[in-house]
Structure formats: C-alpha cells, structure tokens
Amino acid sequence: MTRAPTVWEETAALLEGVSVLPEDYGAVLDLARSLPPDTGAMLEAFIDPKFMKMSLAAVKIFGRSLTDILQKRSEGKKVVFRAFNFPPEILFAMDIAPMCTEAAGIIPMMALGGERFFDAAIEAGLPETLCSGHRPTVGMIYDGREFKPDIIINAGAGSCDPNAKLHEYMAHEWGIPLLNLDAPYYHDERALDYYRIEFRNMVSQVEEIAGVKLDYDRLREVVECSNQASELYLEIHELKRAVPFPLPNIYSVLVQLAKLVWAGREETVPFFQIARDTAKDLVAKGQGAFENQRVRSLWLYSGIYYDMEIWRWMEKVGMVYLQDCFSWFPDKIIDTSTIDTMIDGLAERTFNMPMTKQHKGSWDSPEGWAEDMLFLAKELKADCTVFSGHLACKQAWGAYRLMRDMFKSELGIPSLRLESDILDRRITPVSVLKERIEEFVSTIA
Amino acid sequence: MIAAGFDFGALAAKAVLMKDGELVSYGIGDVRANPERVVESVMEKVLSEAGLSADQINCAACTGWGRRRVSYTDKEVGELPCLAKGAQWLLPSVRTVIDVGGQNSRALSVNDKGKVIDYNLNDKCAAGTGRFFELVAKALEVDLGELAALAYQAKSPAEITSQCCVFAESEVVALLNEGLDLADIAAGVHDSTVKRLVAIAGGISIEEDVVMTGGCAKNERLIDGLERLLKTQVVRLSHDPQLVGAVGAALIAEERLRQS
C-alpha cells in the first residue's frame, strides 16, 4: 500500500510539473482549470503570460528546493528550519537541508488551498496576534501532515519579537535544538564583529549537533554561485531606474524565492539571467513591462501575498510596484580567497538581510529602515510609498508614522497605509485593499 | 447646466442637484431601511423639489461605498476627491477636512484647488464612526439626535475604554448599571470618539481652516471636543455637512462634462 503524499511532496510534485510546462500560456490555463480553484488561481497569478520564462524559472526554484530537501531527508541528512532572513548558503556547504519556514508553510497552503493551518497553530495555544508567517508550518506539524526539523535557527533575534519568540516556542514544544543569532541594535563594525562571532558559533554548533563538517570546496562553489546571482540582482536593480518600469510587478515576489529560499544554488542563476535580459531588452526599446504606468510605488515593508492576483491587478490600475523592503538585497560580493573571508562574508550578508538590517535598531539609524527606503525611493524615482500593514509587525507599525512624515518632508510624496494580514485573507478582504489602492492611485495620479 | 451628485454611504444615501453652480435641492435616505430603492426614492424627492425631471440632468456622478450600484450614472468618483472638492466649494479657505461617516472616519489635507494632498483613514475597527454612536444610543435607549444635548449636561464624563463597538455597547450598559449618570456616559461616548478622531487626524498635518463633514458633523458636542483636543477651531459649514460628498460628486461631474 502506498501512503498518501505529504503536503510538501504534493506541492513539490505540482510545482516541478508546472516548471517544465511549454512556454505557452494556454497550457498553463489548461492546467490551472484542471486543478482545485485555489490552486489554479495561484498558478495563474504566479505565471505572467507576458513573462512566462521568468515566472517558470522562479516556480522551478521553489519546486526544486522542496524536492531537494525531501530527498536529503530520505537520505538521513538533517533538516534545519530557518526564517527567511537566514540565507541558506552555509548550510548547503554542510550538507544540511535548509527549509525556509515561512515559504514552506505559505506556498503549499496557497497551492493546496484553505487556511486550515493558520488556525491549527492558534488552536494549539499560540496568540492570535502572532505573525502568520510561520503559523502554517507549525500548523502542518500539529496536524501531523509534516515532519519536525532537526535543528532550528533564528538569525535575527532583535529585529522582530514574534519571529524570534516563535522559534523559541517550536524548539521547546518539540524538543529541538535552537540556535539564536543575536543581531545587535546597531549596524556598524562593532555590531558586525559581534554578529560574526554569533555566526561562527552557529556553524560549529550545527557541525556538532548534526555530526557534519563544513566542506570548504562545496562552500566555495556555493558562494561563487551566490555571488553570480548577486551580481545579476544588482545589475537588474540598475535597470529598475528606467521609466517606464521594465519589469512586471510580480518580479518583486519571484526575486524573493530566489534570494530567500534557495540562495547559493544553481537553479537561481537562470532566473536572474532571464529577468536581466528581459529588463535590458525593454529598456533598450524604451518600453515598460506593462502599459498605463500611472504611479511608481515603493512599498515600505512587505507586499501582499494572500491573493496573488493582486500583483497583476495593480498593473491594471496603473500602479508600478518598484520593490519593497523584503526584496532589497544590497549584497557585497563575497571574497572567496579563504575560508575565513567566505564565512565572514556570509555572516555579513546575513546581517544585511531584509528586516534584520532595517528593523533591529532605531528606525532612523545609519543604514536602517529610513535610510534604505529613502535611498530606494530616490534611486527608483518613486512618487509614492505604500505600507502593507501586516498587523503582526509591531516594529514596522511602530515607525510607519515617522516614515510617512519623513517621505512627506524629504521628498514631498504621499503614503498609503493599508491594514492587513499579508498572508491570511480573512483579516482584510482583498476587495477592501483593492478599493483603498484604487482610491489612492486616483487621488494622487 | 444641471448636475446631479450622489453619495451612497453604508448608512445613508445622499443626493444633490446643482443648477449653474448653485445647490437647488437635496435629499437623504436611510440605506438599511430601503436598500433596494433608496437611491431612486431620494432622487424622486430631489427632482420634484427642484421641479425638474430626470432627463433634464446634464451630468451626474456618484461616490461612496455603494457607488457602483447607482443606475443614474456610470461615472463613479472616489470618496476623497469628492469630500475635498465639496468642502472647498463650500468654504474656499478649507485646508483640512475631518469626515466622520457611518463606518469610516478620515482626515484629509486639501489644497486651494480642492485637491487631496494627503489623507489618513480609520483602522480596522468601527469605533469612532457613526455606527458606534448608533449602537450606543440604542443601548442607552436614547434618541440618536439627543445624545449630544445630553452630553452637554455631564458633570464628570465617564471613561469608555472598550476598543470594540459591540463591547462598548455593553460597557455603557454596565456603567448605567453601576449608577452612573446618563449624561456622563453620553459625554464619555463623545470623548472616546474624539480621541479616535484625534488619532486619525494626527496622521496628517492639520492646517486651518478645518471643517468637519459627514453625518456626525451635525453633532456639536463632537466638534467642541475635537476643537479642544486639537487646539484648533473647526469652521461650521453653511450647508448640511452630510451632503459634502454628494456636492463634490456633482461638481466633479460638471467639471468632467466641461472638459470633455
């Protein structure tokens, strides 16, 4: 008797199947219609008919990542749960399977439909006001639909209480070793030195717990691959200054799959190459990725992920999604000359991950949230900002008013405050968000 | 030129007719009492008062929560531009509009052309809106219109702390049970709403002249409280403040017709 596939197996199979579809939107629609409504809708939303190659390359990344992790586990390798703000390169070099806890919960739930797993975690006793980012994964485990990790890593202690606290909860609840990387309040050399110690301690603890050894050759391969992706990312970033905007809105989501889920792996490079070529081509022709670009919006925090259709809908109402804080990776190219330069380089990259970099200190600290967003707004010629208002993000909500005032006084541009749970569609119906966005665009355009 | 403006809110539907830039008639209808035909019935009233027929209307626009359901016009306009336009027409020196409607409260900064330059809305909770007053008035068994007059008689306003409209309902009943004076409770209800409004208005920079619009702007006690907490004067409009959105819609309809 064969057992039923688990959530992750099912999702991996679905996405891997999608990623080898022919470059023909009709095939996507055919598939979408054969799937349950939620799954089909997600597929249609993720795959932009005008940018199929780019979309498929990104879908492939996530499908691949799940398959690979499941494969590793079946071989008896250890699986780490780590939040989006811990880049996985170092784990690949230790032959550890890195599961991004947010993506592993949200994407399968989107793909398979329903909200069951959000609630399972609440039913187990977690507060309702806690971030919905990790809840689906926790819920799948409570419902016996998924496995528990061998190690839990929290890389941004200090940047978000709910995030860090939930890691502590999981570790205690299931008796799993927890490694915390404490990100100090400041963003300077002293803080980075501190964080480097944390990072190195983490490496040796993983080695000890998992009984593995950091493979230097593998590390070099991974870092070189990661560097290549970073170079492409930065090249694309330059192209984003163009008016009209040369990338579809969904790029900001897809880039997160590449950077947050699977950085350091070869599947990410083709995605960046396709995106770069696409943008380059459009810029050369003086064209935008879509018509009727009325406003260029910089999203100050995250996007909206519970109804992916909203990304293309924004294009229809004329809103360009330049990017958000979570798709900002001001990577430095890592020096691969020695093992130390590589480890320290990865430590620094981790220290510069979204949220860790912008939200561990004061809102206006050097290289903090205000500075980064102001820089992006100027560079990408934003004419407004939007705050997605994820209710659980206390640190972001607590400085939004200050950000809004700053943009008004520094650049004279308006800001829209939404209020939502960026993952759970039941908190604010998407129709309400659309209404507010439409109202905003028509008021300021 | 005859322009019609509609503002179809969650609780009340408003209609105005303007003739050559002058307001000639208006009407307000209760949405929940007659959701299907409220617009038609208000419109009939407005037209008959003005002595006009529907085919004499040159242009029309509709704003508000139910705007997509109005068959008179295919021109729908956002609520914010209408509020700004209407308020600026009624009072050219206006720079800040605080609108308290049935389910939404908002503050707008307006320039001298009647264009919105910044705004802030209430959060995901209906405390501090018209619906809140309705519920509380009902719980206190007081006529909605009497609530403000009652509040003026307060000696020491009660504190209403509930964050949720529904709980506030039982909170006021509980206060009544504790033997608190009805007037003190009514004053507490106003003060708690004023605090919510100040939090919303705090999101924009308040410049004079300030006006209040929406159904709750008829409540003098609310305006008084707001003036005290914001330390600024609120200018009383010469027309019913509930009509401002509809007036704005009519003006925008006219503007669009001229431009086309």
Added chain:
Amino acid sequence: MIVAGCDVGSLSAEAVIMRDGSILSSQIIKVRPRPEQSASEVMDKALSEAGLAYGDIDCCVSTGYGREKIPFANNNVSEISCHGRGAQWLCPTVRTVIDVGGQDCKVVRVDENGKLMNFAMNDKCAAGTGRFLEFMAEVLGLELEELGPRSLSSQQPIAITNMCSIFAESEVLYYRWYEARDPVDLAAGISRAMAERVNALVQRVGVEQDVCVTGGVAKNAGVVRALEEMLQVTSQALAVDPQLVGAVGACLFAQDHLSKSGS
C-alpha cells in the same frame, strides 16, 4: 428543599426554580436596563408560574454578568461553572460544554460530577458571539430564529471574510442587495463564519466527548451543524431550553450550598 437559579446575561435573563432536584418552573426574558430589574422581573414570573413566593426559596444562586447585583441571591457563581454543572446534570455523559451567549463564547470542560476542569472564553472581540448573529439577521431582514433553519438548505455558502461584526454587517449588506446573492447562502456563510470562531476557542481547551452546545446560539441549527462538522461530534440534546442551562447550574450550586451549611 426549594432552590432558585437566576442567570442575568447581557441580552437575556433566566430563572429556574427546583424542588428536590426537579425543575418546577423556568422563565426567560429580554434584559431590562439594570440587572436587578431583570432579575426581579424574571424571578417574579418564575415564582408565579410555580405558585411560590420569595419566602419559599431556601437558597438562590445568581450567575451571569449581572450576578453580583442580584439583591435576593444568597451567593453567586460564575457562569462558566454554572454552564458546565448545568449541562452535565442535564446530560450526565457531557464533558465539554460550548456556550455561546450574547457577547460571550465559552468552552467548559467538566468531570463526571460536573466539576469545572478547564475553560476558555473569548477575549476582546465580539466575533463568534450571539451579537454577531443578531447583527447579521438584521441585515438580512430575518428574525434571529429564522437564520439557522434558512441556512440549512444552502448548497453554496458564501464566505464572510470580515471578522468584525460591524464590517461584516456591510459586507453582508453588499452581497445581499447589490450582488443579489441568495440569503440562504449568506445565512449559511454566516453560520460557518460563526462556527469557525467558536471552533478556534474549542480547540484551545480540547474536546472530550460528549459535547453539548448551550446558550442562545444552540437554537441556531445552522451554527450547530457547522460546528458539529468541524468537530466531528454530535451535540447532545438537552431536555430543557439551552438558554436555561446556566440557571439550572445555579440551582445545583444552591442545593450544594444548602447541603453544606445544613451538615
């Protein structure tokens, strides 16, 4: 031994009079502005139904949110304990009691003697309470009692996404009048939304069979059925009006009180 239980809630007040462990009379009224008024009125009615006077009552226990204000009560016990105790007495196999009242929703676990073992109660929001259903019924232009039966025939419940009662009100209004959706499907969607909120609370304390649903919402077949499906249990029927359970529990505590002070 004649005992009385008086339950003064936020929407309704109930009184039950028992003699030697069997119910003599019971009454339910809508609340008056002050709890003492509600209590007197409902107790007067129950007494006259039983043909008794205040002096005949050996002990009276009050419960409900107005429990501390009842002048004729000898003692007060929280509605959480009373509901657990009352339901278990009415149906001895019950271990989990789900009580959905006007503004409160509580889940009570009891042992085989009706003693409180654990409980959970909704906190700062009225979603998942009777008041939510009242709002919704009003918007649909239905009597509260009609909401449940109407929802049962729906094939395609419409998801109600707003958790806040006030915003859900306009959401339903919009569906009903401007999208001309079938009120049956809306009623079913409302029942589901309600059941989901209640279920979240139930899971906090966990379910032990048998289960029974009490409080005003127990009369709503739509919500009860949705909840039964989610929990995969069958709610036990009680011999009395489910709104009376709290007052019945209060009677039992009054009996305890007498037997303790008697011994």
Added chain:
Amino acid sequence: MTKTEELLGIGETLGNPLIDSWRQGGGKVIGYSCTYMPEEIIHAAGMMPYRLRGTGCRGISIADSYLSRTSHCSFARTVLELALTGGYGFLDGVVYTNGCDHMRRGYDNWKAQRDRPAFMHMLPVPHTITDHGLKWYEEELVTFRGQLEDHFGAKIEDASLRQSIGLYNETRRLLKELYQLRTEKAPRVTGAEILRIIVASTSMPREKYNKLLAEALEEIKSREGTSDYKSRLMLVGSASDDPAFVDLVENTGGLVVADSLCFGARYFWDLEEDTGDPMHDIAVRYYHHIPCPRMYGEYPARLDFVRSVAKASDADGVVVQTIKYCDLHGVENAMLDKSLEKEGIPVLRLEREYGPSADMGRIRTRVQAFLERIGR
C-alpha cells in the same frame, strides 16, 4: 498615617511630592523603561531613577497616531501618550532599552518630537546570554555612564557606584524579606500591597525609600496574617504597574502570594556582588538577573523560577496574563500554560488591556471561574 500607608500611597499618582521636593532641591530625575537598565548608574550620578509607567492616563489619542491601536500593546501606548502630552514633565532625561518592539518604537517616536527631554538615551541589551553578550552589555553601560556624565556635567566615581550597589542591595534584601511574608500560610501582606510598594521604590529617592520600607516592614511584621482567601495564586506575565488589576484578583478571593513580574520579583530577586569592579558587577547582575521573555533561549530558566517560586509559596494556581499584542509574553504564556498544567499546576491564561477599564467585569468572571475550578 502609618509608615505602610505612606509607602502604599506614593505610587498612586504618576508624580508625587517627593519627586517635586527632590527637584526643588536641584535634583535631576531620569526616567527609564525596563529592568535591564541599572538604576545604580543613575543614582551614582546623584540623580534619581524613575521607572516609566502609565498611572492615571485617561485614554489614548495622540500616541495612537504613532503607535497602532490594532497592533501595539496598551502599556507602550499609554506610556507614549503620557510622554507626548506632558505627563512626564518632571523628567530631565529618559533612557530606554530595546526591551521589546513596542517599547523601543515608543522611544523612537518620543525622540522624534521637537518637544522632548534634552537627554534621551537608548541602552541596547543583547537578546541572548553569551560571554560576548556580557561584554557588549558592559560596554553599553560604560557608554551610558559617559553620556550621563557629559550631558549633566556629573562625575560618576567608582566609589559612588559601589555605594549605590550597597544601597540597592539593601533594597533587594528588604523586599525579599517582605516577599517572605506574603508566602506564609497566613500571609501578612497582599499581592496588591507588594506591587504598590515596588512601584513606590521606582518613584522616590532611594535613601528615603529604604528607610520607609524598613519601618513599614516592622509594622507589617506585627500584623495578623490573613486566612480569608479562597486560593493562593501566583501572577506572571506582561509588565504591570497597575495595582487595580491585582486588587481585582484579590477581591474575587484569590490571594496573590507570588509573582514573576518585572514590577515584582524579577526586579529585586538577584543581588549584586561587590568585587571592586562596580561596572562589571552591575553588568553581571543585570545581564544575568531572572530573565525576561525577551531573552531568547532562556525559557528553561524562567520556567524553573516560576515552578520553584510557585512551590515555595504553596500557590494553588498560576495566573499568566498578557496585555493584548504582547508577543513575548503571549508566546511565553502559551508555553507556561502547557508546562505547568502538565506538572499538575493549574493555569489561567488572561489576555487583557492595560489600565483601569470596564473590561474588568469580563476578567473577574474568568478569575472567579478559575477559583471555582481550583478551590479546595
């Protein structure tokens, strides 16, 4: 008026006459936000530390345009409201820690105002306990000391620091002695009184406080103990400077005989050593004191503390309360609920708003039911 009554009254208002006369004598007052901020350093500079609290705030409005009513805890919002409406006019400076996201953003918003205290300092505390973490924290304390000296032109000598350590240790010893009296079979002091006494300690000059506390302690020792309660409770959870909440619990019949609160045992439990290197001694004491849920990975230590104190005080049940939106305590309480119930210690989880509110009726029902559950 007895000394005890005098002591109990001091924290009832935000400011008090003792602060006024301290200031009239030229004394400075520095507000602080959290138990990770060593009062000794401020004291050694000749100034008076004052812990920020929300006493007497009537509603929140201005602060709600900075922090959010739908995502921030009402304690942080209340403190900010008082800050922005002149409630803390008696402060010459303020020092915050990055205790939690709510409070640190409260600091950001206060600091962004034109009208703010001239001295505002952030003291960042690491979120994990390690050797390099201790070093970081000690460096931060040194920076803070320097900033205080520079801004106020005060010199903080090591000798005065050691003196301050002695004084604060004395407070800790006295409070612990008092704390013992609440854990007796017939406690001579209530939970609400203990909270009021601790709040007073953070609101007046320390020398005077120690003297008053010692005198009050003698009075309390001569009291008759009370057995007039239904159950013995331990109180755990979010920051609470609000005696009305404890009053409510105790009026319902539960006597609060122990706590793990930052306006409670966590404030005074640990003593400082005096090794001759005062900054290091202070750093060690504060960094390693009974950890707040903000210290990640320290849950076992916190659970041990709750368990041992609950046992030592013979508590019948533990009330774990969270101010809504407080994730640190919200998650912590979920863990405590499971851990303690598993060990047979009954737990009541409460989510509440900070401050006096009509919501008290709903809380009272839960507390009463809990007492009915655990009643012997």
